[in-house]
Amino acid sequence: MECAISQFLVIQWKRSLPSLCPIDHFSAYVADELFIEQDAERKIGWLLKLIFAGTASAVAYQFFPYLGDNLMQQSVSLLHVKDPLFKRMGASRLARFAIDDERRMKIVELGGAQELLNMLGAAKDDRTRKEALKALAVLSHSDEAVKALHHAGAVSIIRCTPDSLEDAEVEKYKSSMLKRFQDLRYDVSS
Incomplete structure (x- = not known):
């Protein structure tokens, strides 16, 4: 969170400076926006991965105790x-x-x-x-x-x-x- 705030402050500071060349100012602005967007996508990706891992763990915790009996029965059937x-x-x-x-x-x-x-x-x-x-x-x-x-x-x-x-x-x-x-x-x- 601190990283996002500091990036925001840097962007605001850069915007307040007079630009000598409007093209440099535009490219810096686009680069900063892309960086913020990629950072947000990465954080959301990790959040989704954690949610998936948690859900998979909960399902496995409920399901696998029953799997052992079935495998024993199948082994006896063999x-x-x-x-x-x-x-x-x-x-x-x-x-x-x-x-x-x-x-x-x-x-x-x-x-x-x-x-x-x-x-x-x-x-x-x-x-x-x-x-x-x-x-x-x-x-x-x-x-x-x-x-x-x-x-x-x-x-x-x-x-x-x-x-x-x-x-x-x-x-x-x-x-x-x-x-x-x-x-x-x-x-x-x-």
């Missing part, structure tokens, strides 16, 4: 597809979503744990087994999810999963899952 690539994508997404106990239980409630076990039991290749075991291992960080997995028959499915000669992570996930069941005193011997 486990129903016959193509192993889509199954791996769904399992990978579920592993990324399961960051706290609430989300892990939400995945179990949506049927994701059962579908991961079905995926593991029917897997024909190591990459699919690995993604299913990885997602199940992430889910097993919650005691309630481990309980649900145990009731779904996870121990026998994990035990029946063939070892991988190419990927050591499959064996690592299998042993960590079985250890987790032992730690929580679920029957692993059967």
